Amino acid sequence: MNLLKQIAVYGKGGIGKSTISSNLSAALAMKNQKVLQIGCDPKHDSTRLLLGGEKITTVLDYIKVTAPDEWSLEDVLFKGYKGVDCVEAGGPKPGVGCAGRGILTTFDLLEKLDIKKIEHDLIIYDVLGDVVCGGFAVPIRHEYADVVYIITSGEFMAIYAANNILKGIKNYDEGLKRVGGIIFNQRGIEGENERIKKFAESVKLPICEIFPRSDEFTKAEKMGIPLVEMEHSSIATKFLKLAERIVNHEELNEAFPLTDEELEKQVLGNKMNVYKNKHIESFTKKEKQVENQKEKDEENLKPNQFFSKNVLMREPLHGCAFAGAVNIAVQIQDAITIAHGPRSCAHITYQAITSTGRRSLFERGTLMNSQIIPPLVSSEMNEGVMVFGGMEELKNKINHLKKYDPSAIFVITTCPSGIIGDDVETTRAMGNTKQPIIPIKTDGNITGDFLQGMINAYIEIARGLIKKDIKEKEDMVNIIAEKSIAKNTETNFETMKKLLVAMDIGINCRFICRTKVQDIQNFLKAKVNILAYEDYMGRMMKNFLQEEYDAQFLESPFPVGFSETKNWLYKIADTFDKKEKVHPVIEEYENLYEEEIEKIKPYLKGKKLMIVTYNHHIDWILETALKLEMHIVKLCILNFSQENLFKTKFEDQFKIELNYDQNKRSEDIKALSPDIVISNYTSNALDGAAMTDTIPLCPDVGFFSGLNLARRWAGLFKMNLREGWKEDEGLFSKYYAR
Known part of the structure; x- marks a missing residue:
């Protein structure tokens, strides 16, 4: 019994790799080899010639509609020409989901179903090579491909893709020899033979076979048979010759990819246009400055473009941006927040939020509804959604939640939804003035840390809810940027409320802490805004609200300590013309302070x-x-x-x-x-x-x-x-x- 040999055939999309792969499988079968061909291209047409033109059920379509406990190898494995086993990975529609993730999912499923228990002499992976991302690079890994062949024509983009594939192989191999060589599929363009010869010499690879442009391929496709089945075919002999070479364990080669500059000069013969570009020079300088970023004087660092300190200072991540955004959004008690991602993301964040609420309840007897039962649900993204995209499921979830009549719905993205590129902005159109849908793109921790997520949530909620046509009302203030997860947030609020009431001043909106949609919509009703904390977060929100809403702020935040509270009350008295009320309040507290x-x-x-x-x-x-x-x-x-x-x-x-x-x-x-x-x-x-x-x-x-x-x-x-x-x-x- 021969040892199993696994071959990955890579090439640019449209280069003819599926045609060559399927004909090669047929040629190997004619040499009494038991072959399995796995198509790793979203077009899922790799095995069509082996199956009489029939398109089979793809692995990804199968798992989309089949429960895991019902999976069966027979449902995705099909017999083709001369007993060649055929599998197609499939993929999502163009523009949604992640085809690379689909390859990972396919290989995982085939392993779970023990496909390698079936005795094969060779496995051929037919892989799209335009993008050698983590998913499409799976067949290159050592546990899969023993040999890699690269199909290319003489066109620049095909050679460029071939060189990229070599770079991918080199990343895995570290000096190992696994490259079988180049399979040259001619397009009949001027100078391509010389170009491929130069490329092969430059990367130190043999040209294993040359397939000319021929009508024989078209005829075979129309007949629904492999080309090797055609009588009197000159090209069929080339496939049989290549199959013989593969069976006889030809000498393998190391990957020596070229730099882009070398590819331009040595292979394509292009002269590099060397000129000074201000944008390139500027970018190079910025790259160098990043190394020195941490040495920047922190005292001079000011909030810029609403980035967190972590993002600006290139510090290690302090928590997850998704969790930070959720922590703010759930403070709006009559809204619902959708965590667009796996259940685990919503569950972990839910537990983190409620732990604060439970501690406050058990230790202090303070009930905080948004911390005990936060209005948070998950879009329940699973493996299938990761591959095919989650917008359909997300929109179904939104339509379901609308029935509960929330005053607003927030959609916050996790890492998976950000990675596959779900366009959550399109959900805005599902809302209206009475029930707005507000996307908050944090993409998990991809965009930054916990603080960055909070900043994103504050900004998007403000832009989505604050009405600019609201009339100002006298003797009203907004409270800005309280710490919703601190144990003393409510007691601090009550302390400040008591001082403000003593000055005949009311609180309009807590932005954003244990509040409602209407309060935020009426944000501009208040004459003055008061920061709870004048820290980085507080200054960031102050800058934002001043820039976008011309919001007026009291000079000082919530006061901490005797002198600061005394001065703060004087400022309140000056701002609201309450001078006659301030002295009795201060005198009462001053006597108590000195006694203690x-x-x-x-x-x-x-x-x-x-x-x-x-x-x-x-x-x-x-x-x-x-x-x-x-x-x-x-x-x-x-x-x-x-x-x-x-x-x-x-x-x-x-x-x-x-x-x-x-x-x-x-x-x-x-x-x-x-x-x-x-x-x-x-x-x-x-x-x-x-x-x-x-x-x-x-x-x-x-x-x-x-x-x-x-x-x-x-x-x-x-x-x-x-x-x-x-x-x-x-x-x-x-x-x-x-």
Whole structure:
């Protein structure tokens, strides 16, 4: 019994590779070889000549309508000329889906159905070679092709495709010899023989066979038979000769592809037009600048064209853009969000969102509907949809959801839908003014990180919903860019609402946090907008809303700490002409603040404090610590994906280190001997002599932000607590030493 030999035949579309492949299979069968031919071209016409002109059921069409537990090899494997087994992969309609993914799916199915259990002498893969992407390159892989033949004519694009195929082989082989050679299918154009000869010599490959342009091919096709079946055919002998060469294990060659420049000069004889192109020079400079991008001064980095800090700084991804967009979209309680992708994408994001809601409910008793039951569904993209495109299923899902009468439907793309190029923009036409459809293209994490997804969602929702003909109403504000996944978002909102109500000011819209479609549509009703946080995200939204809607913003965001809240109220009073109301409010809080400071100062005065934080706005802690006469030994600012601008009014009063290296933490604690270390996270490397406390990434707002933390520190020192867990290692060491 002969060992199985697998042959991949590659060539540009329309070059005649299917005709040559099927005739070669027929010639091999005539030499008593048991052959399997697998057509790997979306046109699915590779085996037609072997089947009397009949087109068979393709693998991809089969799995589209057949459940996995009903799959059977007999349904996709067909007998052709002289017992040649035939399989066609098939593919999607032009312009949709991913044909390359279809090849991957076909090979996976054939493996699951144990096609190699059928005894074959040779398997011939007939593969489209215009694009050697991951899917179409599957037959090149070592577990499939032992030998690769390249079919080409003397036309430039055919030679260009042949050279690209060699590049693909080289990527896999790393010096191995697997190329059988070139099969020259003549087109009868001027100079093509010389051109192919030059190409073959340049890439160090033999020309295995030359097939002239002949009416014999046309006659055989009309008769519905392989050409080798025709009597008195001069070309049939060429196929038999090539089949003999393949059976006898001819010498194989390494792939030596040419560069594009070499191909132009050596093969085509074209003179390169060397000239200066400003666009090319500019692009080259930009490529070099990318290497130095991380060295850019972060303090001067400003939001540009609505990109996240991660995208601009070329940092590692901080989460998935799809998840970021979903997190914003589900905040609109009377809308529905469709995750256009596999169920797993929607499921993972759903669990991430609801975990915040569950924690808030169990720890604080706060019910947040959008975090407990987010209005999120999946378009349920599966393997078939990946291949054939998912627009039909997506539109069916939208029509189904319309029956539930949502005020809007958002369509957010995942990685798979982005990769196959589903045109979700076309879904806009399915909506209307009462029920708009708003696509948000994030393509999973292809376009950026979690923050980029949030930015995309904010922008697309604003453009899709905000009405520009709304009349402004006095004494109304919008709240912008709250942190919907923070535990204290609702308590912070209630704190700010209480302060605003005390000033006779109402809240029009929370953009975008636990709100409704109509609130966003009426966004321009408010005279002033207030940022919840003046971080990178907040500044980005401020820029966008100012540019597109001429939105007016209060100079300061939600205030954190006593002085900041006091100044913030004065600004509100000036903006809304409420000066008579501001003084009683401030006086009440000031008395409470001073009383509390005097209570806890005895426990904290003179204590050494070290701060390690991602927060770039930290004055609310510094102000409180200094008010309590604590000694700040060092302030360490870590790089943070959500912010890039650190500033403080206390910069000359203690040591500050930006872009702090976390590995220095233990060393600094040992050198500075702080009494307490506060940070956003705890570390098992801390010196046991120092107390520790955590800083919330999203602090409480209002007069008592810093004071709330200081009360905890005072409690630690008042009770003289020791973090004994750090000494557990010693207990275990004593036990095992016995």
